[in-house]
Amino acid sequence: MNYNLKNKIILITGASKGIGKSISTKLAQNGAKVVLLSRSIEELKKVHEELKSAGLQSVYKQTDVSNIDDLKCAVDYTIETWGTIDGIVNNAGITEDNLIVRMKPDSFDKVIDINLKGAFNGIKSVSKIMIKNNYGRIINISSVIGHIGNKGQSNYAASKAGIIGLTKSAAKELAKKNITVNAVAPGYIETDMTKKLNNLNKEQLLNSIPLNRLGSPDDIASIICFLLSDQANYITGQTINVDGGMVMH
Ligand code: NAP
Numbered sequence: 001m002n003y004n005l006k007n008k009i010i011l012i013t014g015a016s017k018g019i020g021k022s023i024s025t026k027l028a029q030n031g032a033k034v035v036l037l038s039r040s041i042e043e044l045k046k047v048h049e050e051l052k053s054a055g056l057q058s059v060y061k062q063t064d065v066s067n068i069d070d071l072k073c074a075v076d077y078t079i080e081t082w083g084t085i086d087g088i089v090n091n092a093g094i095t096e097d098n099l100i101v102r103m104k105p106d107s108f109d110k111v112i113d114i115n116l117k118g119a120f121n122g123i124k125s126v127s128k129i130m131i132k133n134n135y136g137r138i139i140n141i142s143s144v145i146g147h148i149g150n151k152g153q154s155n156y157a158a159s160k161a162g163i164i165g166l167t168k169s170a171a172k173e174l175a176k177k178n179i180t181v182n183a184v185a186p187g188y189i190e191t192d193m194t195k196k197l198n199n200l201n202k203e204q205l206l207n208s209i210p211l212n213r214l215g216s217p218d219d220i221a222s223i224i225c226f227l228l229s230d231q232a233n234y235i236t237g238q239t240i241n242v243d244g245g246m247v248m249h
Pocket of ligand 1: 016038063065091092093185189191193
């Protein structure tokens with residue numbers, strides 16, 4: 001399905017690979033002008049070149065989402081380049097797994113700083129221009145683990161459950177300015193993040209997924225295009241599960 005995102009200016013964090021790269025590509029294919037953000041400038045440049053050679057519009061800026069000044073610079077750069085901002089996808093995320101008894105407190109802080117505070121920083125940085133425009137679309141990436149928890153992922157699960165509360169609060173605060181805020185909670189998606197699973201874990205995992213397969217980054221990109229399109233104008237404060245049926249409320 002094609003969504004009309006023509007000339008919508010959308011920031012994507014964690015755009016250098018995996019789900020973020022797929023989201024950026026699909027948004028651009030649907031007409032958006034995408035702003036690619038992550039820490040590794042070389043990887044961003046590669047994505048930008050790929051999009052450019054397909055005739056798609058993008059710019060890129062080195063950004064660490066845990067640093068609000070970086071995000072403010074990315075917002076200023078976007079406004080200087082393209083004049084405004086219509087949406088942001090707060091997708092950047094990491095795992096640093098360990099059992100609680102072994103996990104260093106720094107490891108807990110790091111995952112929260114990038115996954116949860118990074119999304120807060122993203123929302124805060126774009127809010128001013130969106131409020132001025134009386135229009136905006138914000139999407140945060142949560143995870144199935146934020147709903148169900150996981151051994152060895154207390155930091156990650158806390159960050160992704162936090163995203164759901166952050167999304168609802170921001171949705172309530174910004175609704176009167178015609179800004180919608182939603183979350184997408186992927187299940188297990190084939191990216192570098194899930195490459196670490198060994199065969200035994202993979203088999204157990206597949207048994208817990210009703211659709212009996214891992215998802216692809218494209219499965220996530222599709223729902224993001226929908227949520228950023230005018231077809232989703234009346235949806236806010238929601239967490240959409242895209243997980244092959246792992247979580248059913
Ligand atoms: P990935 O392949 O490891 O990619 C992570 C992306 O985040 C990279 O572009 C990375 O780029 C960026 N990033 C990491 N730290 C950053 C920081 N401090 N500032 C800016 N960018 C940063 O992971 P993925 O699987 O695509 O995951 C994307 C999102 O989906 C994450 O939020 C993840 O938690 C969520 N998710 C994934 C799955 C899954 O199964 N894969 C499931 C549920 C949720 P740089 O290294 O260049 O900064």
